[in-house]
Amino acid sequence: MLNFLETVRVLDSGYRWDVDVFVTGRAAVLTALKPTALPWKLACFEAAKGQWTGDFLAEPCTLDLTFTLDPVNYKRTALFNLLKSTVDGVARALFAPARVGAGEWDCADWWIDYLVARKVIGQDVGTRIRVGRGVVPTEPVSELILHVQVPGSPPPWPGDAAGQARVLAWKETLKTIAGHQPIAPCEVAAGFNFNVEAERFRRSDLDNFCVPAGQAICEVLFGGVGQQSRLVEIRSSKGLASGAPFTHVSAWRAEL
Numbered sequence: 001m002l003n004f005l006e007t008v009r010v011l012d013s014g015y016r017w018d019v020d021v022f023v024t025g026r027a028a029v030l031t032a033l034k035p036t037a038l039p040w041k042l043a044c045f046e047a048a049k050g051q052w053t054g055d056f057l058a059e060p061c062t063l064d065l066t067f068t069l070d071p072v073n074y075k076r077t078a079l080f081n082l083l084k085s086t087v088d089g090v091a092r093a094l095f096a097p098a099r100v101g102a103g104e105w106d107c108a109d110w111w112i113d114y115l116v117a118r119k120v121i122g123q124d125v126g127t128r129i130r131v132g133r134g135v136v137p138t139e140p141v142s143e144l145i146l147h148v149q150v151p152g153s154p155p156p157w158p159g160d161a162a163g164q165a166r167v168l169a170w171k172e173t174l175k176t177i178a179g180h181q182p183i184a185p186c187e188v189a190a191g192f193n194f195n196v197e198a199e200r201f202r203r204s205d206l207d208n209f210c211v212p213a214g215q216a217i218c219e220v221l222f223g224g225v226g227q228q229s230r231l232v233e234i235r236s237s238k239g240l241a242s243g244a245p246f247t248h249v250s251a252w253r254a255e256l
Contacts, residue, residue, distance in 0.1 A: 017064075019094070019131040021047040027067055027127050028085035029077065030157075030211065037085045041105060044089025048129060056096040062114040062136035063090065065129060068122040078228035079119050080214035082127075083207040084157075087112070090129055115206045118189075118233040141191065146220065146251040148177050153245040154194045156208035171216040174249060178220045186253055189233035190217050193248035195241040206238045217251055 028040035067082050091109035098106045114135060150173055155166040192213045196204055213236075218228045232254045 015132060015136055017130045017132045017136075018061075019048050019051045019090075019129060021051055022124075022126055022128050023047045024124070024126040026069070026073065026125055027082045030081040030084045032085065040085050041089035041092070044086050044127070044129065045092045048090045048093035048131070052094055052131075056108075057094045057111055057133070058096070058108070059111060059133060060113040061094075061111055061134065062116070062132045063087065063112045063130070064132075064136065065115075065117040065127060067117070067119040067127050068125055069119055070123075070125055071121055074119060074121045075229055077119070078214065078218075079117055079231050079234060080211045080228075082119070083115075083117060083210060086127060086129070087115075087205070087207045090131065094131060109205050109207075110202050112206050113238050115210065115236045116234070117210075120232075141189075141250070141252055144250050144252050145183060145188070146178060146217070146249065148174070148249050150174050150177060150247045150249055151244065152247075153197060153200070154209050154247045155212055156204060157211040167212045170212065171219065174216045175220055178249075183221055185222070185227070185230065187230050187232045188217075188221060188251050189235070189254040190214065190231055191248070191250035191252075192234070192236040193250075194236070194238045195246050195248075196238065197241060197245050201238070201240045204238070206236055209238070210234055210236050213247070213249065217249060221251060 023043050025040065025043065028037040065086060067079070069077060087109060088105045091107040092105060095107040095109050095111060098108050150170070152170060152173060155163065155170050158164040158167050192210060194206070194209050214231055214234060215228065218231055222230060
């Protein structure tokens with residue numbers, strides 16, 4: 001599997017995206033209630049469906065998201081908290097239902113093997129959504145400020161107490177391996193390369209892995225949850241572990 005950190009081409013070097021749309025409005029955050037989350041999901045679904053005319057996708061693909069925020073929300077919104085509702089909306093347009101009897105937002109978006117997300121400041125608040133089949137090229141990274149391997153199965157965003165316990169244990173493992181690496185306040189980007197077990201590979205959603213991982217890397221670099229908005233770019237990938245599962249975690253100073 002190709003790791004984003006090892007890719008040498010540039011996203012806008014002529015690659016033809018299967019979907020490339022801009023959805024106007026502020027993206028719903030992870031904890032948004034249904035009256036806020038549902039309209040945003042529907043807006044993303046309708047925009048993606050308007051360009052995607054083929055059958056449901058059933059092959060590895062890349063999802064690239066650019067969230068344009070006003071200055072106030074840029075400074076107070078964690079990037080990983082913007083993923084869930086946007087991915088749900090896009091997934092309903094592109095992927096088949098996850099199983100017979102699944103809810104309308106429960107789709108086979110486990111085919112997203114590469115997820116890139118960033119937030120920027122701008123006057124036209126909204127989200128650019130791009131989807132491409134296979135591995136979409138990205139920019140090379142240099143001068144990493146953190147690069148470690150975390151053993152164990154990466155936990156998704158928890159839905160119960162047992163899941164929360166797994167998230168806390170994984171965070172503590174990362175902190176132990178990375179050590180205390182506080183840096184001067186700055187904006188950072190992160191790379192997550194999740195290598196998961198065969199039985200989880202095609203039933204685990206990449207965006208759900210990014211939330212605990214994003215939280216954890218902010219705690220390692222900045223020492224607390226109050227600095228989560230400093231993470232402004234995420235490059236994540238999901239692969240099949242050949243042996244025991246693990247995650248490569250990297251960070252570098254952002255240059256958006």
